[in-house]
Amino acid sequence: MAVKDFIRERFFPHIWCPGCGHGIVLNSLLRAVESLGMSKNEIVMVSGIGCSSRISGYLDFHTLHTIHGRALAFATGVKLSRPELNLIVPMGDGDALAIGGNHFIHAARRNIDLTAIVMNNRIYGMTGGQFSPLSGCGVMATTAPFATVDAGFDVVELARAAGATFVARSTAYHVQQLTKLLRDAILHEGFSVVEVLTQCPTYFGRRNKMGGAVEMLKWFKENTTPVGSKAKAENPALIERGIFVQKEMPEYCKAYDQVIERAQKGKK
Amino acid sequence: MVETQTKPKLKEHRINRAWCKGCGICVAFCPKQVLELDDQDKAVAARPEDCIACKLCELRCPDLAIEIITE
Numbered sequence: 001m002a003v004k005d006f007i008r009e010r011f012f013p014h015i016w017c018p019g020c021g022h023g024i025v026l027n028s029l030l031r032a033v034e035s036l037g038m039s040k041n042e043i044v045m046v047s048g049i050g051c052s053s054r055i056s057g058y059l060d061f062h063t064l065h066t067i068h069g070r071a072l073a074f075a076t077g078v079k080l081s082r083p084e085l086n087l088i089v090p091m092g093d094g095d096a097l098a099i100g101g102n103h104f105i106h107a108a109r110r111n112i113d114l115t116a117i118v119m120n121n122r123i124y125g126m127t128g129g130q131f132s133p134l135s136g137c138g139v140m141a142t143t144a145p146f147a148t149v150d151a152g153f154d155v156v157e158l159a160r161a162a163g164a165t166f167v168a169r170s171t172a173y174h175v176q177q178l179t180k181l182l183r184d185a186i187l188h189e190g191f192s193v194v195e196v197l198t199q200c201p202t203y204f205g206r207r208n209k210m211g212g213a214v215e216m217l218k219w220f221k222e223n224t225t226p227v228g229s230k231a232k233a234e235n236p237a238l239i240e241r242g243i244f245v246q247k248e249m250p251e252y253c254k255a256y257d258q259v260i261e262r263a264q265k266g267k268k
Numbered sequence: 269m270v271e272t273q274t275k276p277k278l279k280e281h282r283i284n285r286a287w288c289k290g291c292g293i294c295v296a297f298c299p300k301q302v303l304e305l306d307d308q309d310k311a312v313a314a315r316p317e318d319c320i321a322c323k324l325c326e327l328r329c330p331d332l333a334i335e336i337i338t339e
Contacts, residue, residue, distance in 0.1 A: 007332070013331060019292070213330075217297070
């Protein structure tokens with residue numbers, strides 16, 4: 001199937017600003033799904049609220065556009081009732097870790113077979129550029145005109161500590177790596193998290209004088225390095241990308257099936 | 269006989285002008301400087317003869333507006 005067969009063309013051109021990184025994530029996701037050879041009927045996209053969450057409307061899978069921060073809760077329900085389907089949950093940084101912070105850590109703890117994509121542009125774009133829990137310290141935002149004083153979460157460390165069994169990070173610049181990581185995450189049995197650093201030229205870029213989409217992508221190129229590289233040892237400020245966690249643990253739906261089996265024993 | 273792997277050869281750049289928003293990502297990251305923005309800020313293949321069909325423009329386009337057709 002061609003990439004275009006997976007989108008709802010009637011909604012294009014999409015709503016995102018020129019140069020928005022979310023479009024690049026959409027592009028990579030389409031290619032990851034195409035390479036897996038899955039049918040559209042095997043995939044369910046569940047998203048919450050925000051610029052990033054609009055992605056589900058553009059894709060021609062089963063899609064649920066739910067409430068802010070609660071995409072993982074809805075996805076958990078879908079997965080438990082139809083465990084044969086592949087659940088992909090794209091979220092923004094605020095949606096996943098501020099409003100949906102609790103759902104995020106508990107989905108990771110349960111190790112339920114969902115693929116969470118955190119599209120991290122370090123800002124609330126749709127509502128006008130407020131800072132998020134991933135903005136980090138010293139960032140200019142509508143709600144921080146003299147720069148933020150809050151430290152940001154490290155999504156990788158948070159997901160690892162909460163019990164996610166697949167954790168990876170890439171950027172909107174590294175599209176080939178991103179496609180591969182999304183593919184690996186969908187194939188992984190258990191809770192997978194892929195953090196994607198994406199650019200918001202309209203709010204984050206403009207307020208922080210980082211230039212437009214092109215300059216922000218160059219920043220991703222220059223300030224990230226493959227996980228465990230020599231460059232990271234020499235310059236700890238670099239952000240690592242690649243696979244951080246990949247392990248096998250009992251998956252929630254399978255474990256729950258065993259509970260049902262135990263409960264029904266001797267009653268049939 | 270040695271088996272030779274032929275590189276994909278460009279047939280055309282299919283650019284959807286209605287979807288292109290002129291962000292310039294394809295222009296900036298083309299390794300061969302094939303693309304340009306025209307006077308309406310839409311991507312055009314100004315030097316298609318230099319294209320090596322690496323498809324990086326297609327993969328990085330946030331608007332799914334560019335497609336590399338190979339022979």
